Amino acid sequence: MSISAQKINHIYSKGLADQTVALNDVSFDINDGEFVGIIGHTGSGKSTLLQHLNGLLKPDSGRIFINGRDITEKGVDMMEVRRSTGLVFQYPEYQLFEETVEKDIAFGPLNLGLSQEEAKDRAAEALAMVGLEPCEVAQKSPFDLSGGEKRRIAIAGVIAMKPRVLILDEPTAGLDPKAHKEILDMIEDIHKNEKNITILVSHKMDDIARLCDKILVMEKGTVVMTGTPQEIFSKGEELQAMGLDLPEAAQLILELKKRGIEKDETVLTMEQAERTLLEVLDKC
Amino acid sequence: MNSIVEINNLIFSYSRESGDETTGCIFQNAIDGVDLTIKKGSFTAIIGRNGSGKSTLAKNINALLLPSSGVVYVNGYDTRDQDHLWDIRQTAGMVFQNPDNQIVSSIVEEDVAFGPENLGISPSEIRKRVEDSLGAVNMGDYRKKPPHLLSGGQKQRIAIAGVVAMKPQCIIFDEPTAMLDPKGRGEVMEIIRELNREGITVVLITHFMEEAALADRVIIMDEGKIKLDGSPSSVFAKRDELKSMSLDVPFIVELAHRLRQKGVDIPENTVSRKDLVEYICRSVHRK
Amino acid sequence: MLRDITLGQYYSGESWIHRLDPRVKIIATLLFIVEIFIINSFEGFATAFGALIIVIAASKVPLRFIMRGLKPIFLIILFTFIVNLFIVDGEILVKIWIFTITKEGLYRAVFMAVRLILLIIGSSLLTLCTKPMSLTDGLESLMKPFKIIGVPAHELAMMMTIALRFIPTLIEETDKIMKAQQARGADFETGNIFRRAKHLIPILVPLFISAFRIAQDMAMAMEARCYHGGDNRTKMNGMKFAKRDAFAALLMLLFLAVIILGRVFL
Numbered sequence: 128m129s130i131s132a133q134k135i136n137h138i139y140s141k142g143l144a145d146q147t148v149a150l151n152d153v154s155f156d157i158n159d160g161e162f163v164g165i166i167g168h169t170g171s172g173k174s175t176l177l178q179h180l181n182g183l184l185k186p187d188s189g190r191i192f193i194n195g196r197d198i199t200e201k202g203v204d205m206m207e208v209r210r211s212t213g214l215v216f217q218y219p220e221y222q223l224f225e226e227t228v229e230k231d232i233a234f235g236p237l238n239l240g241l242s243q244e245e246a247k248d249r250a251a252e253a254l255a256m257v258g259l260e261p262c263e264v265a266q267k268s269p270f271d272l273s274g275g276e277k278r279r280i281a282i283a284g285v286i287a288m289k290p291r292v293l294i295l296d297e298p299t300a301g302l303d304p305k306a307h308k309e310i311l312d313m314i315e316d317i318h319k320n321e322k323n324i325t326i327l328v329s330h331k332m333d334d335i336a337r338l339c340d341k342i343l344v345m346e347k348g349t350v351v352m353t354g355t356p357q358e359i360f361s362k363g364e365e366l367q368a369m370g371l372d373l374p375e376a377a378q379l380i381l382e383l384k385k386r387g388i389e390k391d392e393t394v395l396t397m398e399q400a401e402r403t404l405l406e407v408l409d410k411c
Numbered sequence: 412m413n414s415i416v417e418i419n420n421l422i423f424s425y426s427r428e429s430g431d432e433t434t435g436c437i438f439q440n441a442i443d444g445v446d447l448t449i450k451k452g453s454f455t456a457i458i459g460r461n462g463s464g465k466s467t468l469a470k471n472i473n474a475l476l477l478p479s480s481g482v483v484y485v486n487g488y489d490t491r492d493q494d495h496l497w498d499i500r501q502t503a504g505m506v507f508q509n510p511d512n513q514i515v516s517s518i519v520e521e522d523v524a525f526g527p528e529n530l531g532i533s534p535s536e537i538r539k540r541v542e543d544s545l546g547a548v549n550m551g552d553y554r555k556k557p558p559h560l561l562s563g564g565q566k567q568r569i570a571i572a573g574v575v576a577m578k579p580q581c582i583i584f585d586e587p588t589a590m591l592d593p594k595g596r597g598e599v600m601e602i603i604r605e606l607n608r609e610g611i612t613v614v615l616i617t618h619f620m621e622e623a624a625l626a627d628r629v630i631i632m633d634e635g636k637i638k639l640d641g642s643p644s645s646v647f648a649k650r651d652e653l654k655s656m657s658l659d660v661p662f663i664v665e666l667a668h669r670l671r672q673k674g675v676d677i678p679e680n681t682v683s684r685k686d687l688v689e690y691i692c693r694s695v696h697r698k
Numbered sequence: 699m700l701r702d703i704t705l706g707q708y709y710s711g712e713s714w715i716h717r718l719d720p721r722v723k724i725i726a727t728l729l730f731i732v733e734i735f736i737i738n739s740f741e742g743f744a745t746a747f748g749a750l751i752i753v754i755a756a757s758k759v760p761l762r763f764i765m766r767g768l769k770p771i772f773l774i775i776l777f778t779f780i781v782n783l784f785i786v787d788g789e790i791l792v793k794i795w796i797f798t799i800t801k802e803g804l805y806r807a808v809f810m811a812v813r814l815i816l817l818i819i820g821s822s823l824l825t826l827c828t829k830p831m832s833l834t835d836g837l838e839s840l841m842k843p844f845k846i847i848g849v850p851a852h853e854l855a856m857m858m859t860i861a862l863r864f865i866p867t868l869i870e871e872t873d874k875i876m877k878a879q880q881a882r883g884a885d886f887e888t889g890n891i892f893r894r895a896k897h898l899i900p901i902l903v904p905l906f907i908s909a910f911r912i913a914q915d916m917a918m919a920m921e922a923r924c925y926h927g928g929d930n931r932t933k934m935n936g937m938k939f940a941k942r943d944a945f946a947a948l949l950m951l952l953f954l955a956v957i958i959l960g961r962v963f964l
Contacts, residue, residue, distance in 0.1 A: 169562065169592045183877055206883060214881040221871075222878035224903035234900065238883030270907070274461070284882060301589050303461045303618045304659035330593050372593060375662040382688045388695060397662070401669050408675055408694055475918055497924045505922040512915030517863040518831060524934040526923040537934040559866040573923065 128194055128211075128291045128324055130157040130180065135189035137175055149175040150186065151348040157326070157341070162318055164335040164356075165328045167345030168370060173328050176345070177294050180326070182208040193292070210239055213290030217297045219281035220274065228254070228272075228280055229265040235288040246287075253287035254280075256320075258313055275306040279313070286317065293317070294326040299334075307331075311338070336360060336374040336395040344371070361393040376400035383407070415581050415612050416449040416472055416503070421481035423467055423635075440479070441467040443635035451580065454604075454613045456626035456643075460657050464635040465616045469585045472614070473503040486580065501530060504579035508586040510566035511558075519561075519569055520545070520554040526577040537576075544572040548602050564595025571602060581612035588622065600625065620647065620661045624683060631656065647682040663687050709826040715757040716827045719943040720836030726950050727824040733957045734816045739964045742957060743812050749953055750819060757827050767822045768815065775814050782807035834858045835937060852928025864912065868905070875904045 137150040150172050157163050165173050178184040179191060182198055182205045190199050198208050213235075216222070225231035232253050233246035241249065251261040257279040264272065269280055282298065295314065299307040311334055318325045318338075329335055335342060336356045344352035344359060346369055352359055360366070363373050363381045373381065380394045380403065388407060394400050423442040442464045449455055459465040470476040471483050474490040486502045488495040504526075507513050516522040520541050527537040545551045548568040558566055567587055574582055584603060588596040600622055607613045615626060623629050629646040631639035633656045639646050647653070650668050653660045663684055667677045681687050715723075730746075737743055754764060768775075788802035825833070838855030845851055876886065879900045886897055 168594065178877065181881055183880060206885075209881060209883050216874065216878045216881070219878065221908060222875055222882075222900075222904055224900045224907075234879075234884075235882040238885070288882065305460055305657040370594065376666075379663075379666075379684055379687065382684060383691060386688060386692050388691065397666060397669070400666055401673075404666070404670060404691065405673060405675070407691060408670075470918075473922055475922060497926065500922055500924050505919075507915065507919055507922075509915055511867060512912050513919040515860060515863065515916070515920065516831065517859075521831060521934070525920075525925070528932050528934060529924040529926065531930040531932050534932055534934050534936060537932065541934065557866070558863070559870070570919075577923065 128159045129192075130292065130324065131192040132156075132176075132179075133190045133192070135176075135179060135186040135191060137179065137184065137186050139175075141187070148348050150179070153189070153348070153350050155343055155350055155353060157324055160322050160324065161340045162325045162327070162338055164339035164342045165326060165345060166330070166332070166335060166342060166371060171345040172348040173345055174296060175348075177214060177296055177326070177328065180292070180294060181212040181214045183214070206239065210288065211290055212292040212294065213285040213288050215282050215285050215293070215295045215298060217300050219285075219298075220269075220277035222281060222284075223269040223277060226268060227266050228269050229261075231269055232280065232284045232287050235284055239288060249287040249289070250283070253283035256286055256313075256317055257283045258309070259283075275302065275309070278302070278306075278310065282310075282313075289321075290323065292324045292326065293321075294328075296328045297330070298327070299329070299331070314338075330372070332360070332372045332374045332377075336377075344369075356395055357393045360395055413451050414448045415451045415486055416447070416614075417484040418445055418447040418468075418471070419482045419484075421445045421447075421468075421471060421478050421483060423464075423471055423476060423479050425467075440635050442471065445481075445632075445635070445637055447630070447637065449581070449612060449614060451612055452607075452610055453628060454607045454615070454626045455628045455630060456615045456617060456623035457630045457632060458618055458620070458623050458658065459632035460618065463632040463656075465632045466585055467635075468632065469505070469583050469614065469616050472583055473505050474499050475505075497530070501577055502579055503581045503583060504574035504577055505583045505585060506567070506570050506574055506587050508589050510563050510570060510590065513570040513573070514558045514566060517557050517559075519550070519556050519558055522558065522569060523572045523576050526573050530577060540576040540578070541572075544576040547575055547606070548572045549598075562595060563591045564598040567591060567595065567599050568602060571599070571606075575606070575611075579611070581614065582606065583614045583616070585616045586618070587615075588617070588619065596622075618659070620659050624661070631658070644680040644682045644686075648679050707825065708829055709759045709763060711758055711827065713756060713758040713827070714942065715753060715823075717942070718827075718946055719937055719939055720828050720832040721840055721937065722939075722943045722946050722950075723824055723828055724833070724836050724840060726946070727820055729950060729954055730820045731817060733954060734813050734820075736957055736961050738809070738961060741964060742960045743809070743816075745956065745960065746816055750816065750823075753823060754819075757823060759823070759826050764819055764822060764826070767818055771814065771818055775811050778814060779807045779811045782810050830862045831859065831935075832937075834862070835933070835935070839937060852931070856928075860916065867912075868909065871908050872901060872905055875901050875908075 132153055132155050135150050135153045139147045139149050153176060165176070167173050175184065179186055186199055190197050193208065193211060223231050225234060229247060229250045232250035236246040236249045251265065254261045254265065259276065259279055264276070269277060272280070286293070298314065299310050302310065314325065314327070315338060327335065327338065339356055342354060342356055342359045343350050352362070360373055360377050363377060366373060374395050376394045376396055376399060379400060380390060383390070390403050390407065392399070392403065394403050421442050422440055422444055424440045445468060457465045457468065467476065471478060471490070472485065474496055477491055483490040485499045488499050490499055514522050515525050523541045523544055524537050527540050545554055548571050550565060550568050550572060553561065553565065558569060561569070588599050591599065603613055603615065604625060615622060617623055624643045626643060629641065629643050630637055631646060638656065639649060639652060647661050647664050650660050650664055661682060663686065664682055667681045667687060671677055677690055681690060734746055737746060754761065783799055783803050784797050786800055786803035786806050788800040790798050790800050791804065792799040834855045837858070838851050841849050841851035841854065880886070884897060884900055886894065889897070
């Protein structure tokens with residue numbers, strides 16, 4: 128599985144007074160099994176880009192290859208594209224509608240053409256993957272559950288389609304710290320078990336630094352930086368100039384740097400910060 | 412009387428029909444015996460996980476919810492006193508979590524005028540208040556704009572202006588930044604701090620440690636009770652208790668704890684990045 | 699197609715018509731609608747058209763904008779025309795197979811079509827030249843006298859204000875829900891009308907729930923801001939009856955007189 132975007136352009140309200148360039152010559156490659164993070168301001172084009180990857184939006188120019196096939200060509204079966212690329216929007220619990228949890232999760236698989244039996248099995252599988260007990264929740268109404276559970280069910284609804292690419296737009300938005308951690312751990316587990324491509328859009332740099340193999344930094348509709356977390360977060364000052372945060376550990380080291388205490392390594396995690404500080408303190 | 416809110420032995424439980432879906436068990440009290448006094452001009456942060464009762468407590472202050480037992484006084488008025496309901500709500504204003512679902516009108520200045528209009532204030536006075544409030548939240552240029560074109564942070568600032576226009580003595584912010592992006596969060600927190608500097612009593616319900624760190628006093632709630640109460644540094648330092656309540660321990664606190672375990676003598680009240688940076692610089696220059 | 703529904707849309711401007719008191723405009727529109735059903739002669743309709751053209755010119759709203767509003771109802775006008783053409787008895791003009799077109803039928807068909815056109819243009823002008831907030835304020839003011847017989851003027855106006863405020867939000871919400879369901883393989887395009895109706899459930903249910911959630915939140919927020927109905931409530935932007943409104947009212951009454959006289963004597 129691979130994704131390749133080549134010079135995608137997308138303009139909203141083309142020809143009208145409020146025309147805006149949402150994507151400007153966006154190009155990038157994602158390889159099989161990668162966990163990719165996309166960071167950038169609200170308005171930098173992240174959401175627009177995500178919707179191109181599962182065919183909800185078509186670029187005005189440029190091409191997108193998913194597993195070698197150009198999905199921007201005419202006549203491409205969108206159902207096929209959505210079979211392989213699952214997109215979880217922000218606040219996905221707002222899309223729940225069925226009478227029971229099982230039926231709601233089965234919606235996706237049924238749309239893909241699976242039988243009722245197969246869809247039910249997928250629903251049970253997906254429930255387990257998101258850490259819920261099928262026998263406990265499957266027959267409940269989704270609206271009887273807590274906010275955190277509803278979110279998991281909404282995510283399960285997409286996972287049940289077994290996408291080779293799982294895209295999540297700020298999956299922890301509005302959640303408290305405990306639920307935040309649980310959802311992220313769940314995403315990490317799913318990534319490891321399914322060995323899929325996971326694309327995570329988030330503002331939480333600590334999560335991005337911890338989970339991602341590769342990061343795309345977006346600003347004003349373009350990809351301004353690509354690289355590993357090490358590479359991206361070493362450019363602390365550039366990111367801050369764009370109004371973007373750094374992982375906590377990196378911010379601490381940047382502060383120390385400003386006070387004259389220089390350390391060469393890029394520090395992203397608590398463990399690395401611990402090690403670096405011990406060195407700094409023992410050194411003297 | 413320099414306390415603006417006084418809560419005595421408050422117990423509150425939701426009935427079967429009206430539901431806070433996060434409290435799974437219906438018979439458990441959402442608020443289980445809370446005593447709390449909030450001083451005029453103070454900045455109090457209330458932290459707790461989902462279901463801890465923090466939002467319920469907030470709504471008991473401005474009489475959106477009434478106690479099952481116990482009393483809540485706002486500026487001396489009992490919240491159950493129907494005759495003074497509007498005095499209470501004018502004294503203690505509230506800003507909610509969802510920026511969209513607080514805005515009544517399709518024109519910004521009309522929405523900010525909504526509160527004063529309800530209070531029966533004269534049109535010319537309302538005009539003045541709307542101008543001042545929009546200025547206070549830096550949204551003066553948007554007065555004629557439709558709210559649905561604004562960003563989350565901007566909408567939330569309009570909501571705050573709408574409350575400020577009622578000239579409350581106290582504003583309760585119920586997770587005001589939970590649905591905002593970092594930029595919006597920064598804008599809103601800046602305004603909250605400014606309002607407190609100008610003398611408005613602030614009660615901030617949040618689960619972001621960085622926001623609570625800005626307060627004079629941090630209260631931690633869990634299972635409907637107050638578990639911790641003190642200055643930010645004293646509360647954040649209680650790492651083990653925070654962890655037991657599934658709360659975020661601030662990064663610096665956790666890091667300091669680990670370093671302490673490796674023999675580094677970092678003082679217990681090191682809670683902010685600034686504190687830690689100071690300590691490290693001091694140690695380095697000392698040697 | 700959605701952009702072509704001019705009824706309900708506001709066209710920003712500062713023309714004489716825009717600046718009239720909304721109450722005057724509402725009453726004028728209502729009178730106009732009554733008048734077009736009183737008129738029963740070519741001369742009468744010509745006068746009505748004339749008056750409308752003058753108002754359109756005074757409003758400075760581009761003609762093409764107004765004509766666009768007729769597009770969605772073109773079929774209805776055509777249908778009305780054809781039905782009236784064939785069903786009325788009287789002096790036969792043409793006979794095609796089993797269908798007869800009578801002189802009365804022709805007159806009726808033309809008149810009904812013209813009435814529909816005047817109706818749409820007249821109503822559109824009201825909403826094109828009056829801000830939604832002004833409209834609700836105007837309606838509230840006009841309904842106030844009827845409070846005695848139990849009309850909840852303020853509450854109705856508040857409902858309209860909030861509904862108008864949330865139309866763009868709900869449209870956005872619908873779009874988000876549609877995209878989320880499409881991402882799960884839902885298909886809103888193919889299929890016959892029954893299939894497509896069934897596919898609306900994944901959109902309508904979440905939308906309704908959203909609407910209820912909004913309503914709950916709004917109720918709390920409004921109460922927190924001391925909303926308690928219309929009693930003792932002031933308004934920041936009052937409506938003032940100015941000289942131009944008196945002038946407009948006068949013209950309105952004159953026009954009404956002309957139309958009634960026309961009907962009686964022609």
